[in-house]
Amino acid sequence: MRLYSSHMLRRRLIxxxxxxxxxxxxxxxxxxxxxxxxxxxxxxxxALKQITQGAAVRxxxxxxxxxxxxxxxxxxxxxxxxxxxxxxxxHVSVIYLLSEKNPRPxxxxxxxxxxxGRAELVTRIRLAMAQRVVAVAQxxxxxxxxxxxxxxxxxxxxxxxx
Amino acid sequence: xxxxxxxxxxxxxxxxIIDIRVAIQHPMETGFRRNNLxxxxxxxxxxxxxxxxxxxxxxxxxxxxxxxxxxxxxxxxVADTSGNIELDxxxxxxxxxxxxxxxxxxx
Numbered sequence: 001m002r003l004y005s006s007h008m009l010r011r012r013l014i015x016x017x018x019x020x021x022x023x024x025x026x027x028x029x030x031x032x033x034x035x036x037x038x039x040x041x042x043x044x045x046x047a048l049k050q051i052t053q054g055a056a057v058r059x060x061x062x063x064x065x066x067x068x069x070x071x072x073x074x075x076x077x078x079x080x081x082x083x084x085x086x087x088x089x090x091h092v093s094v095i096y097l098l099s100e101k102n103p104r105p106x107x108x109x110x111x112x113x114x115x116x117g118r119a120e121l122v123t124r125i126r127l128a129m130a131q132r133v134v135a136v137a138q139x140x141x142x143x144x145x146x147x148x149x150x151x152x153x154x155x156x157x158x159x160x161x162x
Numbered sequence: 163x164x165x166x167x168x169x170x171x172x173x174x175x176x177x178x179i180i181d182i183r184v185a186i187q188h189p190m191e192t193g194f195r196r197n198n199l200x201x202x203x204x205x206x207x208x209x210x211x212x213x214x215x216x217x218x219x220x221x222x223x224x225x226x227x228x229x230x231x232x233x234x235x236x237x238x239x240v241a242d243t244s245g246n247i248e249l250d251x252x253x254x255x256x257x258x259x260x261x262x263x264x265x266x267x268x269x
Contacts, residue, residue, distance in 0.1 A: 075230045099228055103194060107228030115220040115240055117179035122236035126192070126228050157230075158194060 044098050044134055047105040051096055052144050057136060061145040062095070064135040068150065073127040073157035082119035082137045082145070086112075092119035094138040101131040103158065126157040168249060170263040174241035182213065182221075184249055185234045186259065192227035206254045208233060216245035241267050 048057070065079040082092045091114045097107040107126075112119050119137070127133070130152045137145045169183040186208065193205025205227060213221040220239050239247070248262040 097228070102228050103192075104226055104228060106226055108226060109224040110237075111222040111224075112237075113220050115215065115218065117238045117240040120236075120238055121223075122234075124230040124234050126230050158192070 043100050044105055047098055048134075048136065051136060051138075055142065055144055057144040057146045059146060062135055062137040062147045064133065064147040064149045066133055066149045066151050068152060070127060070151050070153045072155050073129070073153040074155075075124050076127050076151065076153070077122070078125050078133070079122045080120070080135045080147075084119050084139070086114055086116055086119060088114040089140070091116070091140045092137050093140050095119065095121060096136040096138070097125065098134040098136065099125075099127065099131060100134070102126070102128045107133075127151060127153045128158040129153055129156055166249070166259060166261040168247075168261040168263050170247050170265055172264070173266045173268060176242060176267050176269055178241050179238050180241050180265070181236060181238055182247060183234070183236045184211075184261065185232060186251065187232055188253065190225075190227065190229055190231045190233060194227070204254075208251045208253045208259075211235070211249065211251035213237075213239070214248045214250070215239055216243060241265060243267055 061084070062080065062082045065081075066076060070076040078097070080095055080097065082095065084090065084092045086092070092112050095110045095112070097110075098105050099107050108123070110121055125133070130150075132148050132150050134146055134148050139145070165187040167185045169181075171180050174180050188208055189206065190208065191203055191206040193202070195203045197203055207227055207229065208225050211223045211225065212219055221237050223235060225233060244265060244267045246262050246264055248260065250258065250260045252258045
């Protein structure tokens with residue numbers, strides 16, 4: 001049994017082509033988003049400079065996990081982990097959590113040692129509004145690695161003087 | 163005096179990576195809020211938390227107003243000797259708190 005007669009199939013094809021024609025408007029959006037993620041937001045730059053003292057920050061190694069939609073900015077679960085052998089010679093020494101639009105950009109500074117086993121932290125943060133959160137890891141060799149996540153916040157954590 | 167809950171497995175194998183979970187009852191005042199008289203409530207967050215394993219520092223967290231009220235932290239350490247896991251923290255008002263748990267390491 002055929003599910004579609006030939007003219008129904010043609011209609012589907014036409015619809016498909018029409019949808020495809022709309023794609024040029026839709027497609028560049030994710031690409032732009034990715035491009036903007038490679039550059040740290042302006043508001044983070046001073047804090048980042050103070051942390052790195054001018055050293056280069058590369059992407060990779062560190063993984064930041066936050067739900068894309070945070071309904072309540074007062075309590076946003078967050079997990080950050082870094083790939084590292086965590087030996088005395090090669091371990092993660094510091095992880096910085098930075099926010100783009102909170103009144104204070106530095107959320108937390110967390111220090112690890114070779115005794116930590118894994119460079120991993122789970123906590124809950126406050127977010128003032130929809131923004132990007134940046135995690136920066138400083139290795140024992142002095143190199144910096146970062147990851148960025150975009151979060152949509154529907155209810156702000158800042159009710160006064162944001 | 164802040165109330166805290168520290169969760170550490172009571173027993174672990176030597177070399178095992180164990181989870182340390184801590185939740186502290188603390189308002190983590192941002193310093194941006196006002197009371198009902200319109201006066202600013204001063205910032206008061208736990209600015210320093212140290213975890214020591216048998217007296218050796220293994221983890222430290224400096225937290226600001228970006229950490230949610232009643233801070234919760236979960237991190238790991240390598241269990242290598244039986245002993246104590248101690249947590250000490252201090253907030254902006256100078257109030258100190260601590261929690262500790264014993265761990266037994268079996269071969």
